[in-house]
Amino acid sequence: MERKIVKVGNSLGVIIPATYLEELGVTYKDTVDMEFNHDLQTLIIRNQKTKPNNKDHLEQVVKGIVDKYLKEKGL
Template sequence: MERKLTKIGNSLGVTFPIELLNRLGLQQGDNVSVEEQGDTIVIRKSEKVQLPKGISSDFFDLLDKNMKEYDETLKKLVER
């Protein structure tokens, strides 16, 4: 599927056909995560995760930051 970048305010955006969004279960207002993988952009629906009792969201923010920072190192450890 090819789409054109469109000016939205001071940014650029991409629109998607409603049929595709329906198949993926996405609708206006949903959060998505955008990931850069080389010259590829991966867009995924964000899943709301219920936090376990007693664990703050700050912990998961820090965990996410470290997972991204050490992604390559962790992958190499798995390969060992």
């Protein structure tokens, strides 16, 4: 999904779609953790209230990738 950078006061920001916020389980005034992966040039946003168990988190990531791939292929 392509998003535009917008001006917010003296800063810049990106509007995060409501569906993504719902999936993260965050709402107005919640706090999130942000991490920038230099190798992948990716910004990662996590719900600060739900710290992932590394094993479960890896399984969820892999399942998400496989599900997305299968859906794109119509399987």
